Amino acid sequence: MEQSNKPDQSNSNGNEYFVIKAKDNGVHVIGLTRGQDTRFHHTEKLDKGEVMIAQFTEHTSAVKVRGKALIMTKFGTIDTEE
Numbered sequence: 001m002e003q004s005n006k007p008d009q010s011n012s013n014g015n016e017y018f019v020i021k022a023k024d025n026g027v028h029v030i031g032l033t034r035g036q037d038t039r040f041h042h043t044e045k046l047d048k049g050e051v052m053i054a055q056f057t058e059h060t061s062a063v064k065v066r067g068k069a070l071i072m073t074k075f076g077t078i079d080t081e082e
Contacts, residue, residue: 015056017054017055018054019052019073022048023069023080026067028064029046029052030066032061032064038061046067068080
């Protein structure tokens with residue numbers, strides 16, 4: 001089997017990274033759990049210009065972003081103001 005010299009863009013679980021960049025102060029990033037009961041399990045507050053690099057994990061099934069931000073994924077960029 002041949003090995004590729006391309007860097008792996010995901011972690012060992014195959015979960016890809018996404019980036020959240022705050023366009024204003026006070027952007028909230030909220031992680032939600034997996035399982036029968038979806039719950040908040042982690043929150044972060046970002047100020048203007050701050051960047052958070054995140055990924056979905058065995059514990060995180062969804063992320064909620066509240067505030068003015070850019071969310072960049074392999075599928076494209078989402079602007080929360082549009």
